[in-house]
Amino acid sequence: MKLCMNLCTLAHVDLKAQLRACAAVGFTAVGLRLNKLEEYFAQGKNIGETRHLLESLKLFPLELNYFSDWIYANGVTQKEVMDRFRRFSHLSARLGCPLLILPTQCDGEHDDALAGENLLEMCRLPAETGTRVAFEFVPWSPIDTMKKAWDLLTAVDHPNGGLVLDSFHYFKGGSRFTDLKEVPIERILIVQMADALNDPRLQAEGLSS
Numbered sequence: 001m002k003l004c005m006n007l008c009t010l011a012h013v014d015l016k017a018q019l020r021a022c023a024a025v026g027f028t029a030v031g032l033r034l035n036k037l038e039e040y041f042a043q044g045k046n047i048g049e050t051r052h053l054l055e056s057l058k059l060f061p062l063e064l065n066y067f068s069d070w071i072y073a074n075g076v077t078q079k080e081v082m083d084r085f086r087r088f089s090h091l092s093a094r095l096g097c098p099l100l101i102l103p104t105q106c107d108g109e110h111d112d113a114l115a116g117e118n119l120l121e122m123c124r125l126p127a128e129t130g131t132r133v134a135f136e137f138v139p140w141s142p143i144d145t146m147k148k149a150w151d152l153l154t155a156v157d158h159p160n161g162g163l164v165l166d167s168f169h170y171f172k173g174g175s176r177f178t179d180l181k182e183v184p185i186e187r188i189l190i191v192q193m194a195d196a197l198n199d200p201r202l203q204a205e206g207l208s209s
Contacts, residue, residue: 004062006031006192015040016053023057030054031063032097034088047094054095063134063190064092066101070122071115071143072108078118085122093129099189100126101164103136104143115143116156123158134189136164139173146175150183162189169194 005027010018015036022030040050054061067088073081092100102122123133137149146163153161165180165188 004029071106110142
């Protein structure tokens with residue numbers, strides 16, 4: 001088990017500052033964010049330099065967050081999404097990052113068959129490099145509970161896929177303990193202990209500390 005800092009927590013600073021802060025307080029693993037990597041590459045840096053930076057700080061890149069807008073892609077858009085996902089998957093593999101995060105947030109009308117078709121392909125593609133797909137249900141999407149996410153993953157039936165268990169998403173979306181018990185522990189690939197803003201509306205629902 002690795003204790004990992006998801007770098008969205010430090011979104012206000014650049015990648016190098018994020019990594020240095022994590023190393024300084026004793027983290028050994030981080031969850032990289034695609035937007036911060038792209039900013040870093042735009043400064044003229046490359047994947048090799050990124051790996052060197054991680055290694056020099058003794059930080060392991062556990063997850064790459066995140067690949068969006070894929071669930072209901074079809075036709076020409078589906079091909080574009082899959083091409084983009086291949087690049088995302090290759091980036092993860094070259095960084096030595098074993099988990100790709102796929103959130104369920106997406107525009108479009110819900111279609112179980114199409115969602116399953118796309119998820120199956122996304123589980124299959126990175127399997128060749130040993131990278132696994134972590135499917136993250138989010139409460140502001142049609143797939144808003146652990147049960148819905150697990151049902152879709154079960155229907156897809158590919159061993160390379162698993163779930164993200166985000167504590168905030170779990171409670172906000174209305175997931176139940178019985179849903180959690182149905183999922184084999186080995187298919188929960190990462191647990192994210194997330195807090196919510198100190199908002200009175202969330203406090204009233206018991207969703208903020």
